[in-house]
Amino acid sequence: MTDSSVPPGGHRSGRGPRKRDDKRRSGPPRGRQGPNRPPTGDPAREAALDTLRAVREDAAYANLVLPALLRERRISGRDAALATELAYGACRAQGLLDAVLGACVDRPIDGLDGVVLDTLRLGAQQLLRTRIPPHAAVGAAVELVRARAGSRPTGFVNAVLRKVAEHTEAAWVERLAPSDDLGRLAFTHAHPRWIAEVFARALGGEEELTELSAALAADDARPAVHLAARPGEISAEELAAITGGEESPYSPYGVLLTEGGDPGELAPVREGLAVVQDEGSQLVALLATRAPVDGEDTRWLDLCAGPGGKAVMLGALVAIEGGTLDAVDRAPHRARLVEQATEGLPVRVHTGDARELALPEAAYDRVLVDAPCTGLGALRRRPEARWRRLPDDVTELTALQRELLRAGLERTRPGGVVTYATCSPHPDETAAVVTAVAAETGAEVLDTPALLPEVPDTGLPDGAPGIQLWPHRHGTDAMYAAVLRKR
Ligand SMILES: C[S@@+](CC[C@H](N)C(=O)[O-])C[C@H]1O[C@@H](n2cnc3c(N)ncnc32)[C@H](O)[C@@H]1O
Structure with missing residues (x-):
């Protein structure tokens, strides 16, 4: 399971999510522009527009809304691909598109009617960031707004988009x-x-x-999709042969999917032999098993386990050692996802706050603290997140991250190891947390790049502790991890 497939509920995915929204976010959008509107004969752009509305009005997550909507409306093939490109593309580029639209409209665009604004963003996305011919992009936008808001705004939408089309994206960048x-x-x-x-x-x-x-x-690019073979069940080579994918460059369990389509429909995924998981997450789970420990190595703990991507790999690997994994998550629905994901593995799932839960002290050989974070390293997967996150989100999270790392060290036996990870490269959430907690607790920070020698260029600047993966260097999410040994 990738971080992208995570039903958002933790701190990572969006700003101040309200719990009661989770259900609504995972379903198709309803309401004024919902199922009763007249169709335009353009299902792809309608789905993209409804996604933009849900993101803007309901603080929804595009990567949950759109797939649900495509399923409900039975949109597939080229239409589904176009809807995805337009909806996710417009969410990703929102700041740039808004700056261009702002230069083409003589009033603040925030004051525009919501449907008009969404239609303009979608139109500008097509004009500036796709190969769709301008007349097709403008014409489709006009028909879309006519179907949703009547004929009144059609002239305005037409005029604004024609202004947008006067320059290429590069020329707008030059100007603005x-x-x-x-x-x-x-x-x-x-x-x-x-x-x-x-x-x-x-x-x-x-x-x-x-x-x-x-x-x-x-x-800013769409991420590749990786599968992780479940250790002990199927090899990456077999998985690649079955799925038509390629073995990943670094993870011994990873397969890079080269064909589009819903990876959840692939037979090995449906049968539980593989999960969808970014190669960076696979490498973090692998890293957690790498540092040698003296003596027993059979009691493992995953303190922030939901929805269970890394717990599956750790559970499968500890099973080979004849050991067990305790997996904790504070959010009950995410703990349930861990239970489902790890079925058949020697994994006990606990629901509760990792800082308070009654788990044995100084008992575990290996602990993973995959802390809730801003998710700035997985922005590729959450199209709207970069415009929703705020700099202040970090401050709130770092206190929790330190407490969780301390809790992880308390549960570790002397000589055992803790891997601290985030899917964020933000220095305040990564090396700063590790350095502060190591200084406080006396834990030894291990040479983490040396534990993953097959992956090049993972070191941090200025000798800061840990490894940092990057999309442009490794093709993975920008995951951070550091390994500490309890003295
Ligand atoms: C980054 S996600 C973990 C991803 C997971 N390791 C995986 O690979 O699928 C962080 C998780 O920490 C959980 N969490 C947040 N605060 C927590 C706490 N105080 N105790 C336990 N879990 C917590 C969130 O619910 C979220 O599921």
Whole structure:
């Protein structure tokens, strides 16, 4: 199970999610523009528009809304691919599209009617970031807004999109981008400036603008889909042969899918022999098993396990050792997902706060703390997230991250190891947490890149502890991990 398939419920996926929204987010959008509107004969753009509305009005997650909507409306094949490209593309590029639209409209675009704004974003996305011919993009937008809001806004939508079409994306960037290098790169690759600053810090400073440009570009592209073979059940070679994919470059369990389509429908996934999981997550689970420990190595603990992607791999690997894994999650629905994902493995699932749960102290040989984080390393998978996250989200999370890492160390026996991981490269959530907790507790931070020697270029700048994976370097999410030994 990838982090992308995670039903959002933790802190990682979106700003201040309200629990009661989870159900609504996972279903197709309803309401004014819901099922009763007249069809336009353009199911792909209608689905994309409904997704943008749900994201804007309900703070929904595009990667949950759209698939549900495609299923419900039985949209498949080319229409499904087009709906996905347009909806996710418009969400990803929202800041850039809004800047261009703002230059074409003589009033603040925030004040526009919601349907009109969504239609304009969708139209601008097609004009600037796809190969759809301009007349087709503008015509489709006009028909869409006519079907949703009547004929009144059609002239306005037509006129604004014609202005957008006067320049290419590159020419708009030339006109509108901030003049400083970092601001320009952020604008060019449709990222908020603060996130570009965080990436620059994680890469070692603003001097390295070529690498920052590559990082932002890779983060703006759709991610590849990887499967993880369940250790002991099927090899990556067999899985690749069955699925027509390719063995992943680094993970011995990984398969890169080369064909489109719903990976959940593949036979090995349906039969529980493989899960959809980014190669970076596979490498973090693998890393957690790498540092040698003296003596027994059969009691493992996954303190933040939901929805269970890494718990499946750890459970399968500890089974081979004849051991057991305790898996904890605070959110009951995510703990249930861990139970489902690890069925048949020697895994006991506990629901509760990892900081308080009555688990044995100083008892585990290996512990994984895959902490809730901003998810800035998996923005490729959450199309709208980069515009929803705020710099302040980090402060709230780092206190929890430190407490969870401390809780992990308390449960570890002397000589045992704890792997701390985030799917964020934000230095405050990664090396800073590890350095502070190691100093407080006396834990030894191990040379983590040396534990994963087959993956190149994982070291952090200035000798900071841990490994950092990157989409532009490794083709994975930007996962961070560090291994500590309890003294
Ligand atoms: C990054 S996700 C874990 C992903 C998981 N390891 C996987 O590979 O599928 C973080 C998880 O921590 C859980 N969580 C947050 N605070 C927690 C706490 N205090 N105790 C236990 N779990 C917590 C969230 O519910 C979320 O499921």
